[in-house]
Amino acid sequence: MLVGYARVSTIDQNLDLQRDALLSAGCDKIFTDIASGVQDSRLGLTEALNYLRSGDTLVVWKLDRLGRSLKHLIETVNALAAKSISFHSLQENLDTTTSGGKLIFHLFGALAEFEREVIRERTRAGLKAARARGHKxxxxxxxxxxxxxxxxxxxxxxxxxxxxxxxxxxxxxxxxxxxxxxxxxxxxxxxxxxxxxxx
Missing domain, CATH: 1.10.10 (Arc Repressor Mutant, subunit A)
Structure with a gap:
């Protein structure tokens, strides 16, 4: 079963474009939110995740409709995969039911971890250099x-x-x-x- 999720940030924005795309993709049920992507609590997303069952596919119009960040996106998709639930993003044509889609998400995860490590190393190196110059x-x-x-x-x-x-x-x-x-x-x-x- 294909389950759609659509989100806009404000009530001034319209869900019709996303909803039409999800219906065209064959979604049997669609959950929606009007909420900023940075918000931790999104009722529509929570309902969608609770509704999904093994063998289902969660479909979104674009990746940024689902994840608050790359880290959150990867965590959500991995949580779905652990329950044998697939993920499909229409605009990016990213589908974890395919081997290519799975590979891309593994790469996303590796890049996110690499970025975090680079930031940590730069911060530590900067602090060490400042201390070495006597900046106390x-x-x-x-x-x-x-x-x-x-x-x-x-x-x-x-x-x-x-x-x-x-x-x-x-x-x-x-x-x-x-x-x-x-x-x-x-x-x-x-x-x-x-x-x-x-x-």
Whole structure:
């Protein structure tokens, strides 16, 4: 069974184009959302994922309709594959029922991991070089774009504590929370060391 999923970001946008394309592709049922792609909670997507059964195929108009990021897209498609559910993106003509489609997603995963490792290495090298030049000044008042992206990446991966991120980037916990938003900084040790933010 082909199950479609369509999403637009605002109520000013129209779902008709995506819905028509999904119907033309043979989708028997279509779930929709009017929500930004960065939102964690999308009711239509959740309903679609719960509706799918082994042997079904989830169909979207474009890849960016499904994933909040490349990492999220890969995780979602891999979760579907674990349940023997296929994935098809119409615009990119990407179909995981084919060997070529499966290969492309493996490459996506490898590239995403490569990008994360490059960012980590550059950040560590930059910090090491700064220390070697004797740059040991006080903590900066705010994060620059590169450091902010690095912090977001490390938090999303969940493998590095907020305390360690703050120590590496030489910022206080409160500064990190202000820059990223406290809701994105949920880690097991966050609550137990909340008092550190003001020290």
């Amino acid at each position: 000044g006080g903590r900066p008042r705010k994060l620059d774009a590169s450091s902010l992206n690095m912090a977001k990446l490390l938090i999303s991966e969940g493998s590095t504590s907020v305390t360690e991120i703050c120590r590496t980037l030489r910022v206080s916990r409160s500064t990190l929370y202000r820059c990223i938003g406290k809701n994105n900084c949920v880690t097991p040790e966050a609550n137990s060391t909340e008092a550190e933010a003001s020290t």
